[in-house]
Amino acid sequence: VNSSTTKQWYQRRVAITAGRQVPVQKSPRFYPTEDVKRPLTNRRKVKPTKLRSSIKPGTVLILLAGAHRGKRVIFLKQLPSGLLLVTGPYKINGVPLRRVDQAYVIATSTVVEIPAIANDKLTDAMFKRKAKPTKNEREMFIENTSEEPKISAERIALQKEVDAVVVPAVKKVEMLPSYLRSKFTLTKGQFPHQLKF
Amino acid sequence: MLYQRYIEIGRVCYIRLGEHAGKTCVVVDMVDQKHLLVDGPMSGVPRSTIRLNQVAITDLKIAIPRGCKTNKVRVELTKADISTKFAKTSLSKKAEAKKDKAGLGDFERFKLRVAKTT
Numbered sequence A: 001v002n003s004s005t006t007k008q009w010y011q012r013r014v015a016i017t018a019g020r021q022v023p024v025q026k027s028p029r030f031y032p033t034e035d036v037k038r039p040l041t042n043r044r045k046v047k048p049t050k051l052r053s054s055i056k057p058g059t060v061l062i063l064l065a066g067a068h069r070g071k072r073v074i075f076l077k078q079l080p081s082g083l084l085l086v087t088g089p090y091k092i093n094g095v096p097l098r099r100v101d102q103a104y105v106i107a108t109s110t111v112v113e114i115p116a117i118a119n120d121k122l123t124d125a126m127f128k129r130k131a132k133p134t135k136n137e138r139e140m141f142i143e144n145t146s147e148e149p150k151i152s153a154e155r156i157a158l159q160k161e162v163d164a165v166v167v168p169a170v171k172k173v174e175m176l177p178s179y180l181r182s183k184f185t186l187t188k189g190q191f192p193h194q195l196k197f
Numbered sequence B: 001m002l003y004q005r006y007i008e009i010g011r012v013c014y015i016r017l018g019e020h021a022g023k024t025c026v027v028v029d030m031v032d033q034k035h036l037l038v039d040g041p042m043s044g045v046p047r048s049t050i051r052l053n054q055v056a057i058t059d060l061k062i063a064i065p066r067g068c069k070t071n072k073v074r075v076e077l078t079k080a081d082i083s084t085k086f087a088k089t090s091l092s093k094k095a096e097a098k099k100d101k102a103g104l105g106d107f108e109r110f111k112l113r114v115a116k117t118t
Helices: A003-018 A153-172 A176-181 B070-080 B082-088 B090-102 B106-117
Strands: A059-063 A072-078 A084-087 A098-100 A105-111 B011-015 B024-032 B035-040 B045-051 B055-061
Touching (some): A059 B106, A084 A153, A105 B106, B011 B082, B011 B090, B024 B045, B024 B070, B024 B082, B055 B082, B082 B090
Antiparallel strands (some): A059 A072, A072 A084, A084 A098, B024 B035, B035 B045
């Protein structure tokens, strides 16, 4: 082979490769026999439930379900999970600091003026139910004889702290404490779709 | 006399049921045994036929000829000052009270209940 033609060929190759475009991601050399299913892209961002415009901090709500159905409570704030944080107050109607779903609540037009409660402990984690420790086969038949109290002291203290702010505000309004103590009922001739709350 | 008030031309009626419930109108003509032609230019009732059972008779009456035009009805209504006269009737007052009661909120209803029992 003539050295001059090799050199020319080499120079020509260099000129060609200098301007050459190579894909960074090359098409695969191997394809599976069946099409591999890929899940669709989900670009959804989770937001807390939209709070009804009729529900504001201090609004009196009527609980429609649960152990405290029919009771009227004070709305405090919406937690990041979307649930509403309410309080009886406990001394007035026995409803503690509790999470409640917006769908199971009627918002009345009565709003109590409460100063904004900025408490770090009022989060979802505080109210989440503690998972019971799972028992293995041997322990299943042994009764749980732990002396844990039903309601933690932390919760009781938090309740007292929050109600110390809410109760005086409630007592300022005439007849409001007795209103919160009473339960909501429907009497003859009353239909929820015709009532104004 | 068995009845004091009669359905007649010019009788002011209070509409109990239907689209124009709560408004007053004047009987302009009779269509058949169960229907009237009414008009209420001052109260916003268009000239239309209405069933007899939708309507309650009031004490008030104006003098108009049968089937007269809406403008004539309007003139006679203002001359007789029916709107102020109707506001004094017990029917109008009861309707107002019923409307107020329906507009009560939950707290107001509670206060009313307590006030009634004490």
